[in-house]
Amino acid sequence: MLTNRSKLVVKKDMTFWERIYLPAILSGISITIKHLFRKSATVRYPEKKREISAIWRGQHVLKRDENGAERCTACGLCAVACPAEAITMVAAERKKGEEALYREEKYAASYEINMLRCIFCGLCEEACPKEAIFLTDRIVSTDYGRGQFIYDKSKLVEPVDKRIDVSKRQTSAVLEFKKLKYFSHNK
């Protein structure tokens, strides 16, 4: 016996009361009428949103540093880590005078995430040595064509004047963990 829920089935003839079905129907409608007075489980969506988990993994963001320069150095570790192969990037060398735009001397000329392939596992975030990519609590919005779901840098990089808060993903425990000696190259 694999579970303790198995039941021995005995096929026996129904009694007269069982055969006229009316008692069974009465008990059935008494069950449904009880549900009439029960609280409904519906959440009226656009007006009322369900609380999402503190570590919810939603739409990605490519962070900038304190001076507004992009943190991503196009190392490609996120693309390697990605199990859904959703991330593509093209690297380029930083020219003179672009120091305010890109933090490292190598940067991502194009960076695309296919949101239809992405499974929001967060492995890119874990792989990133520069703390450039984070998953946020924003929900990827709907669209009409498949093409619109390939998010490029214009949708992914955070605007300088409208920073996106990732403190929920970057908790003190995470920061503490990243202070370990073998992460020192990230500094």
Next chain:
Amino acid sequence: MISFILYKAILVVVIFGITLFVAAYSTYAERKVAAFLQDRIGPDRAGPFGILQPLADGLKFIMKEEIIPNVSNQGLFVLGPSIAMLTALMAGVVIPWGGSLTIGGESYTLQIIDLNVGILYIFAVVSIGVYGIMIGGWASNNKFSLLGAIRASAQMISYEIAMGLSIIALVMLTGTLSLREISQMQAGGLNGDWTFWNVVYQPVGFIIFLICAFAECNRTPFDLPECETELVGGYHTEYSSMKLGFYLFAEYINMFVSSAVIATLYFGGYNFPFMNDLGLDQNLITIIGTIVLFLKIGFFIFFFMWIRWTIPRFRYDQLMNLGWKVLIPVAVLNIFISGLIAVL
């Protein structure tokens, strides 16, 4: 004579309007009841609590593209929903919606016509109603529609017999086929003329009549003619736009009329307990009586929906077994026992 025609015309228009109103709001109530029985909220976007939902549905039905399949029999295809709607509306003619109002010495009865064969009239009209479904299913030239239509006609014929037999026992008790006289027999107060509702004398007949009414209205557990899970949409698979709307609407009107007939035959019609003991004005009693009748009708419409969201659909052989091997013998037995009690 002019005033008589005017009063009948007003009555016809009012009852027509009320019937359509109740049918429209039955669709809303159906969805609300379904939602509440399943711990949901139901439609609540069109207006406060979604009360404008029937208007939105109707508008949508009218705006939809009207498709008549090129392989269908076009005349019959249009005739089907027309018959369904027409017969559904016709049945309300003989139902007594209330007592009589006395205005300026004239007595106005709240009934379009008091046929002395009212029950037979309702049976006849309801039987024509199946032609709407049959013609629609046949004219669609679609196997699922045809199957639905065949099922509908077989089901209607089977259950009409049991329904008629269950009524015979009631007619033996009352001695009349007029719906007004039957409801008047259930009136009375404490002053020696106390009478019970017919359901007290005919409980078995009532249950048979109720089950057959479910079958005649194609309601779950007898909704085999539509049967979304097996027959796509049954007889109305090929219908679109307002013609589909007419079929669905006819079903709700049938439900309303069936509830009215059940309330009239078995639950005292427009009579309510202690109606003659409160010392009320006769006109007031009539108005309260009409409200009471509509409350009874409302309860039975709710009951139709309540059953729909509780009991699953019958298998086809179970349906036929129940109709021919259970309901008809029980109805015949009911006639015998009623006759014996009447004689003794």
